[in-house]
Amino acid sequence: MTAVSEPDTRTVVIVGTGIAGSGAAQALRKEGFGGSIILIGSETEEPYRRPALSKELLSGKASIDRVRLRPSTFWNEQGIDLRIGVTVTRIDTDSRTIHLADGDGVDYDVLILATGGRSRRLTAEDSERVHYLRDIADMRRLQSQLIEGSSLLVVGGGLIGSEVASTARDLGCSVQVLEAQPLPLSRLLPPSIAEKIAALHNLAGVALQTGVDLETLTTSVDGVTARARDGREWTADLAVVAIGSLPDTDVAAAAGIGVDNGISVDRYLRTSVVDVYAIGDVANVPNGFLGGMHRGEHWNTAQDHAVAVAKTIVGKEEPFESVPWSWSNQFGRNIQVAGWPGADDTVIVRGDLDSYDFTAICMRDGNIVGAVSVGRPKDIRAVRTLIERSPDISVDVLADSNRDLTELAAGLVALPVL
The missing domain is CATH 3.30.390.30 (FAD/NAD-linked reductase, C-terminal dimerisation domain)
Structure with a gap:
């Protein structure tokens, strides 16, 4: 006689509705998990493809509906309780409860933290002329000002900064990129390749300024002025600050969950607290190929984390091993x-x-x-x-x-x- 396994009645709470969090919810169902899944995110939009922010969405070539991960009906059909516009303020790992900004509490048996990152910010006055690009609301504010004939300063020549510069040039804006390193994308590309990407920007009419040690970024009724420590100055109608991101670990750290350049996890994406996992941009994972730890900030890494953590939770655990890859569209x-x-x-x-x-x-x-x-x-x-x-x-x-x-x-x- 074949033994019948007991149904899994656990409640899995996932904090973060990006590709890591929403992907984990979907992967759990695909792996046959039959318990409750609650997917919580502070952003008011249903899950969407975040890489589109600096490309298709900003350029106006795609609508938000086109880049949503799933139709609105999908989550309910899959028995996934999607709660958007909800902020987690505290995690009590003893009682296994997360506390929300509206005063509610949600109990969990298993908790997945997919809190992602937040933009590094300059010490600069708040102004409608200075933009960061992390979510749909940021994109819409920038898009409303990024019109043909306007001028733009991009502070940071990394992946997001380079893509914004490319999109802005396509829209007919004049663009200046201020990069601290000798070449753009220096964290991602070898110098010989970064030189070729720099040439692409120059050919497209981007004024690429490297070796910029920025001292101040100030605004006035007329525009934005960036000043380097060597005295050089640049002005434009608006600015985008794209100097990287920081892992969003505040709530995890306050709960006593181990953090070090993100939330520290083992090869099964388990944190220092039992039944608490971390995935996506916030997770600092052992690198099985090169040794040490690695915190990836790529779409495909987050997808791979989502599948891996779902397998672990349903008892099909395998050590996480995946070679990251990413892409960018520029000019x-x-x-x-x-x-x-x-x-x-x-x-x-x-x-x-x-x-x-x-x-x-x-x-x-x-x-x-x-x-x-x-x-x-x-x-x-x-x-x-x-x-x-x-x-x-x-x-x-x-x-x-x-x-x-x-x-x-x-x-x-x-x-x-x-």
């Missing part, structure tokens, strides 16, 4: 990044950098650790597999454009031993 080019490229890596280029048709493979200590590709998405998928498998491949093979990376990853090509 008509699709840029994809896999793994953990670094400034000091050996870079092997397949294709032509000058024509923006290439894959640059990054090597460190003889191992493939990352890649950057423009216009070659299949290569990025292959490189992720190569990083996972850590094969012994000679530099000559990797540099040979006649050797297909997809076939190499699939093991279809005999590989020489170093």
Whole structure:
């Protein structure tokens, strides 16, 4: 006689309605979890694709309805209690209760923290001319002022800043980017590749200023003025500050949950408190490939976290191992990044950098650790597999454009031993 398992009647509360939190709710149902799922988010919008903020949404090419993760009816149909516009103020891990700003409390058996991050802010006066870009409300405020003929200062030449600059130029705005480092996207790309992205900006008419040690950002009735410590000044009608984000750990830390550059978790995404997990941008996860810890801020990493934590909760736990990848659309080019490229890596280029048709493979200590590709998405998928498998491949093979990376990853090509 086959034993019948007891139904799982636990209540899982998920804090955060981004791709990590909403993805975890969906993955739990897909894995057969039959208990209660309560999905709570402070933003008033139903879950949507956040990467669209600096691209399709800001440009007006897509509506909010088009970038929603699911139709409004989906959550109820899946038995997911979606609560938006609700802020969590405190977590009591002893009583297993989360407390909300409206005074309500919600009990949980399992808690998933997917609280994401918040924008790093400059010490500057509040002004309708200075913008940050973290949610739909931020996007709408910026969009209302980003009109043809207006001028924009972008403080920060990272991923968001570069995408905003690209979108603003497409809308007919004049754009100046102020970057502290010698090159834009220096945290994400090796220098030889970052130089090519800088060239894209210059060709598109962006005034890219690097090595800017910003001292002040002030506003007046006429516009915004940025002043560097070396005396240089720039003015514009408005400014976007895009200098990175900070993991939103305040509520977790106050509850006694271990934090260190995010919420610290193990390879199963478990925090220091039993039955409390953390996923997405806020989670600092052991790196099974390079060692140490890694806190990713990428859409696909958050998706992978969501699936992994659902499996753990339903008893199918596997250690989390995933090679991150991300993408960016700038000036008509699709840029994809896999793994953990670094400034000091050996870079092997397949294709032509000058024509923006290439894959640059990054090597460190003889191992493939990352890649950057423009216009070659299949290569990025292959490189992720190569990083996972850590094969012994000679530099000559990797540099040979006649050797297909997809076939190499699939093991279809005999590989020489170093």
